[in-house]
Structures are given as structure tokens and as C-alpha cells.
Amino acid sequence: MKLAPPPYTVSRTHRSLFLSDLHLGSRRCQAERLLNWLAPVEVEHLYLVGDVVDRWDRTGSDRWPAAHRDVWEELDRRARGGSRLTFVLGNHDGSFPRAWRDRNPELNCKREITHACRDGRRILVTHGDTFDAHLSRRWLGGLGDAAGRLLERTCGLIERGPHPRGVESRLKLLAKSVTGYLQRFERKSLNHARTSGHDGIVCGHVHHPALTERDGLAYMNDGDWVQSCTALTEDEDGTFRLHHAA
Ligand SMILES: [Mn+2]
Incomplete structure (x- = not known):
């Protein structure tokens, strides 16, 4: 499998598109940015x-902003034809x-599914909360979706210094803990992919986009549409890319 290095070029036609953590209905959801990014994109899967x-x-x-409903309409329209x-x-x-x-009885819902890549590889597609459960006994495990968000904020705060004595070292310690959490999540994910033959x-x-390869296995996280506003695609030649929406 080819993993494209950054900077990521935007192509408008992709074989596959992976989106997650839209959180429609939440005030944090960046629905307009998603609609803008999605409009010119055509995909098979x-x-x-x-x-x-x-x-x-x-x-x-009932209380969704119009843009959130538009996202659902757009996804439903694509489910009925084209993708x-x-x-x-x-x-x-x-x-x-x-x-x-x-409203759409044809909708295909799964907990996990195997995606057959253009280059013949088999990739497991799953949300990831089950890997989180394995970690939840640790104090940081409860962070779940918030981990990436917290990491970005903490790194932003460190960069914006100077801070009163002691604050910066505490922030760095927090960033290190979240990084450890994300690494454990990645390890659990890859173990599951390996043992299930993917x-x-x-x-x-x-909520933390990633596109890496470890021990011959690809770890790909499509991020979220709350803060990072990222999408993962597979091109016709089998290349996977991460896109950061404007
Ligand atoms: Mn989740």
C-alpha cells in the first residue's frame, strides 16, 4: 500500500472516502466546512x-441547524445513488x-467491515471505541473522543507561552500523557487488525488524524469534523491521503 506523505494534494475524484466523528447536532460540528469540502468530491465507496x-x-x-440537516440530506442522497x-x-x-x-431501508450499517483496496490489501474499517474500552481503567482512558482535542489545545497553549513558573512543565506532562494514550489506542487498533487477518x-x-505504517500494517485515522476537519481518501491507484479542509 502506498501512503502519500504530506503536503496532501486535493484530487476531486477518489475511489473511497472515509469520514467520521461529524457529531451532527452538536454545536461543535463544523457542518458548513464539511458541506463545502464534500460538494465537488465524487467517490465510489x-x-x-x-x-x-x-x-x-x-x-x-428537530433542533439541528439547517447546515447539519443539509449534511444528512447530502449523505442520504449519495447513499441512494453514485456512492x-x-x-x-x-x-x-x-x-x-x-x-x-x-427513510432509507437500503442503508448498510455495520460494526466492522473489510474494505478491499485497489492494490489487493484488506483494510479493517471500525470506529475504534472498542479499543478505548480496553484502556478505560487508566485515568486517561476515559478521555475517549476528547483526547485529540485536548492534545491540540495543550500543544497550542505550550506554543503560546511564556507561562508562569511550573505551568509549562505541567502542560508538557499532560501533552505527554495524551500522546501516550493515542499511542496505546494505535497499538490496540493494529493488534486487532493483525489478529483478524487484515x-x-x-x-x-x-479525533486525531493519522496516516502511518507500523510493522507492515497501515494505521489510518480519518480525524473528525469538530476540530481537525479531516477526511481520508483512497485514490484509483491505491494511494491513501489525508485532507485538511480549508
Ligand atoms: Mn467515538
């Missing part, structure tokens, strides 16, 4: 890698898949 919605079970879509859409369920999706199925994994959940 579209994977929603979990946490498409947030708090669906409490509010439904083969697979909804890989996340820990926030609740009964949303059932509501979507009510050549790599695509997941989300930690």
Missing part, C-alpha cells in the same frame, strides 16, 4: 466511520441508524 451524530436519542434532528455508502457505527450514534433506515485499519473516535 463512502464510509461513515462512526459518531455521525451526537445526542440523537435526546433531541432527534456505495456504509455506515460503520460509533459509540454516539444511538438509535440514529434506525431513524436513517426508516493489512491495516481505518478508524476514528480519538
Whole structure:
């Protein structure tokens, strides 16, 4: 498998597109940026890698801003024609898949699915919250989706210094802990991919985009649409890329 190094070029037609952690319904969701990025993109395989919605079970879509509903409409439109859409369920999706199925009975929902790459490799696609559960006994394990967000904020704070005595070293310690959490998540993901006979994994959940290869296995995290605003694609020649939306 080819993993493209940054800077990532934007191509408008891709074989596959992986999006996760949209958190529609949450004020943090960057729905307009997603709509803008998605508009010119055409894909054959579209994977929603979990946490498409947030708090669906409490509010439904009744109080969603128009842009959030537009995202759902756009995804549903693509599911009905043009793209083969697979909804890989996340820990926030609740009964949303059932509501979507009510309007589109053809919707394909899975916990895990194997994506057959153009170059013949088999990639496991799963949200990733199950790897988090293995870590949850540690104090940092409960961070879940917030880990990437916290890491970005902490690094931003360190960069913005100077800080009062002692603050910077505490911030660095926190950044190191979150980094450790992300590394454990990556290790768990890759172990699962290996033991289930895959050549790599695509997941989300930690809101921290990544595109790396370790011991011959690909670890790919498509990030989120709350803060990093990233998407993962596979091109016709089998190259995987991460895109950061403007
Ligand atoms: Mn999640």
C-alpha cells in the first residue's frame, strides 16, 4: 500500500472516502466546512466511520441547524445513488441508524467491515471505541473522543507561552500523557487488525488524524469534523491521503 506523505494534494475524484466523528447536532460540528469540502468530491465507496451524530436519542434532528440537516440530506442522497455508502457505527450514534433506515431501508450499517483496496490489501474499517474500552481503567482512558482535542489545545497553549513558573512543565506532562494514550489506542487498533487477518485499519473516535505504517500494517485515522476537519481518501491507484479542509 502506498501512503502519500504530506503536503496532501486535493484530487476531486477518489475511489473511497472515509469520514467520521461529524457529531451532527452538536454545536461543535463544523457542518458548513464539511458541506463545502464534500460538494465537488465524487467517490465510489463512502464510509461513515462512526459518531455521525451526537445526542440523537435526546433531541432527534428537530433542533439541528439547517447546515447539519443539509449534511444528512447530502449523505442520504449519495447513499441512494453514485456512492456505495456504509455506515460503520460509533459509540454516539444511538438509535440514529434506525431513524436513517426508516427513510432509507437500503442503508448498510455495520460494526466492522473489510474494505478491499485497489492494490489487493484488506483494510479493517471500525470506529475504534472498542479499543478505548480496553484502556478505560487508566485515568486517561476515559478521555475517549476528547483526547485529540485536548492534545491540540495543550500543544497550542505550550506554543503560546511564556507561562508562569511550573505551568509549562505541567502542560508538557499532560501533552505527554495524551500522546501516550493515542499511542496505546494505535497499538490496540493494529493488534486487532493483525489478529483478524487484515493489512491495516481505518478508524476514528480519538479525533486525531493519522496516516502511518507500523510493522507492515497501515494505521489510518480519518480525524473528525469538530476540530481537525479531516477526511481520508483512497485514490484509483491505491494511494491513501489525508485532507485538511480549508
Ligand atoms: Mn467515538
